[in-house]
Every structure is written in C-alpha cells, then in structure tokens.
Amino acid sequence: MCMGVGNCRLLAVLTCGMVLLVAISSRADPAPALIPPVFRTAGLTQSLPVPGGFRLKASNGYSLNVLGVPAHHGRPPVIAVVATRKHQEVLYSAPATVTEMSIQASLGELGEISVTFHPSGKPENVRPKCGGKPVVIDSGYYEGMIDFHGEEGYTDVEATSAPGDIHFWLDILCPGIGGGHGAFLPGAELQVRNPGLGPEFSVIKNRPDAPARFEVSDSEYRGGISIGRSATMLVPAGTFSYDRRLQTATLRPPAPFAGIGHFDREEKVSKRWSGDLSIDMPGRADVPLTGSGLRASLVHAEWDNGTK
Numbered sequence: 597m598c599m600g601v602g603n604c605r606l607l608a609v610l611t612c613g614m615v616l617l618v619a620i621s622s623r624a625d626p627a628p629a630l631i632p633p634v635f636r637t638a639g640l641t642q643s644l645p646v647p648g649g650f651r652l653k654a655s656n657g658y659s660l661n662v663l664g665v666p667a668h669h670g671r672p673p674v675i676a677v678v679a680t681r682k683h684q685e686v687l688y689s690a691p692a693t694v695t696e697m698s699i700q701a702s703l704g705e706l707g708e709i710s711v712t713f714h715p716s717g718k719p720e721n722v723r724p725k726c727g728g729k730p731v732v733i734d735s736g737y738y739e740g741m742i743d744f745h746g747e748e749g750y751t752d753v754e755a756t757s758a759p760g761d762i763h764f765w766l767d768i769l770c771p772g773i774g775g776g777h778g779a780f781l782p783g784a785e786l787q788v789r790n791p792g793l794g795p796e797f798s799v800i801k802n803r804p805d806a807p808a809r810f811e812v813s814d815s816e817y818r819g820g821i822s823i824g825r826s827a828t829m830l831v832p833a834g835t836f837s838y839d840r841r842l843q844t845a846t847l848r849p850p851a852p853f854a855g856i857g858h859f860d861r862e863e864k865v866s867k868r869w870s871g872d873l874s875i876d877m878p879g880r881a882d883v884p885l886t887g888s889g890l891r892a893s894l895v896h897a898e899w900d901n902g903t904k
Contacts, residue, residue, distance in 0.1 A: 600773045633636050634732065644734035646696060646713050648761030652742065654753035657681045658746055658878075661764040663700035664692060674782060675701040675709060677744065678764065679878065683829050686746070686878050689822040703744070711740035713760065722762055726770035736760055747879035777897045784838045785897035786845050786859060788869055788890050793817060795875075795883050796861045796890070799836050801848065807837040809899055812875055814883050825877040827852075842894045852876040857885060859892050868892050 628840045649663035675692035678685055692701035700710045713736055721737035742755040777785065783802040790796040797812040812824040831849050838845035838859075847857040857873035869892035873885040 627832075643716070644717065644732065645720055646715070646736075647733045647762045649760070649762055649765060650711075650738050650844060651701075651761040651764060652753050652755055652758045652759035653753045654679060654744070654746075656751050659764075660742075660751075660753050661761075662699070662758075664694035664767055665851075666694045675699060677709070679744075680764070681748055681751075681878070684827045684878050685825070687822075687824040687826075689824075690820065699738070703821065705745070706747070706821070707743035707745050708730075709740075709742055709744070711738035711742060711758070713738050720760075722766060724766040724770050725850075726767075731762065731766060733762065748881065750878045753801075770897075773806075777895050780897055781896040781897045781898045783843055783896065784845065784894060786836070786847070786892060786894050786900075788857075788885065788892045790890055792889075794889070795885055797885060799835055800897055800899045801833065804837070805833050807831065807833055812877070812885070814877055814880065823879075825880060825883075827875070827877060832877035838852075838894065839866070842896065845894050847873060849873075853885075854882075855886075858892050861894065865891065 598628075607678075626754045641710055646732050649661065649770055651662075652660045654660045657680045663676045665676060667673045674689050674693035675691050675694070677688040679688075680686075688703065688706065690703055692699060698710075698712045702708050711780070714735045714737040715734045715735075718735045719732050721732055723730040724806065737757055737759045742753065742758060744754075745752050781802075782804075783800065783806070785798060785800040787798045788796055794810045795812070795814040796808060799810050801808040804825050807830050809858040811826070811828050813824060815822075815824045817823070835848055835849045836845065843861045845859040853873065853875045855872035855874055857869065857871040859869055861868060863870075866888055869886060869890055871886045874882050875885060877883050
C-alpha cells in the first residue's frame, strides 16, 4: 500500500528501475521481459551487481540520495535525487545518461552529477528496514562531480566521491501505514486535492481528542526537472477539529504552517475550503494550501499508527 503522495511519486519513478534492480541483486528470477537490458547484462557479466546509486550527507541535517534509472520500454533514462531530513523530502527527476557504471545529469541551477562507479569486487549485504531477504551489491564507490544546491539554500553538498548505497531506495519498498474510511468510524480525514501541479494535503485523526497526522505535498516542473516536495508530521489534537456530523472542520496547525483553513459542507464545492493556510516547504517558502483551484472532502476515517 502506498501511503503518502511523496512515496507514491518515488515508487512511480522507480517502477522500471529500482524494483528490478532489487530483484536481480537478490538473485530472484523475475520475468526476463521486465528486466532493463543494462541490468540484465550486469547480471550476466558482473559477479556482483552495481548499486546504481549513492548517499551523502548534505548541509542543514539533510541527506542526498541519488539513483540512476536506465532507459526501459521506451522510457528515457532519468536521475532521481531525493533530499531528505526527518519527515521532509524533496524529489527531483531529470533527464540523464545512465549506463551500467555511470550516471551523468545536468540539474541546471541545482547543480550537476557526473560519476563513474569503481567496483571493489567485495559483496555488501543490504537489508530493508522492514526486514526480508538481503540484497547483495558490490561495495565499491562512485567518483566524479557531485554538486547540488537546493532552492532557497535549504541544503547543499559538494563532493568528488561517494560509496554506493541503496538503503534509502530499498526502504521505500517497505509497507506504509494503513488507513480506512467508513461511516461508523469515530475519526475523520480531510483531503485537499489539486487537479494539476501544485499543493495538496490530507490530515487524519482517529477520534476528536487524538493527535492528527498531516501529509503535505507540492509538485512543479521547472527547467525540464520534475520536483515533488513532501512532509509528514504529527500535530496536537486541537490542530484539527470537526463536528460529529462532519459538516465543518477547522485546521490551526503549528509551524511550519501559518494561518487557518476551514471546511464547510454547506458551501458550493468551489467554496467549501477557505482560509489563509500555508506551509514552508524545503526549497519553497509560503506554499498556499487554500485557493479556488483546490477541492476538499471530509469523511469518517482512521489510520493505523500501532496504538490508535
């Protein structure tokens, strides 16, 4: 189950790359037609699979995770770059040149990544955080230019080498939290959707006095690069209030939010969601979470946080 807009976008980017690399690296036997040629060749000619990505520490507490996704079934190769800190992520997807041993991509104002893998010939076992069979990769390193500068200075990293690493990408494949909707559930979920690019979010709680879980995302396309920002956080119960019949709801979340959002089912669809609610996202401050282009719904719901 894909919970969270950020993780769903990551899985979409990685469908033709990472999942298949995991299958090959773990010596599984996926359908040959699904394996990109570059990785099929690697499986036959290399004693140890190349990781295909790396991870580096960046400024302001962020980590930079990079993966080269090869061309597959008519889709061009891309580079996936994710800057992550605690419950905040920014995904960048851009055209790239990806081979078995190298990743090259120009990221415009964001920088450039041009690296070549140097194999060690020594195996490294990598296991997802949710357990399961370990993945075996070559424990070598990437060398070249790694130059990344996040928008509005939220993070930076410059390096000439990085060890191969796929922990982040494997962890994406772990199951997320569960949730459900139903008229007899005591909790509520407010969803604010955007029909195009731009911000959207959901907030859910299991009962009126329970903490609320926010998932916020914002998407844009700039200079040939697809950008998706996301944040997930728990906030106090009073942040999200609603009446028992779910006719109205009000949001007053703390920083990095600002302002208030209000839902009123009695209003026209285009006016049910109003207010001045906004959020500071990594690389983009003051993202508006209200506006005439957004559509809101309010339903009975619950989410499985292990305790409820």
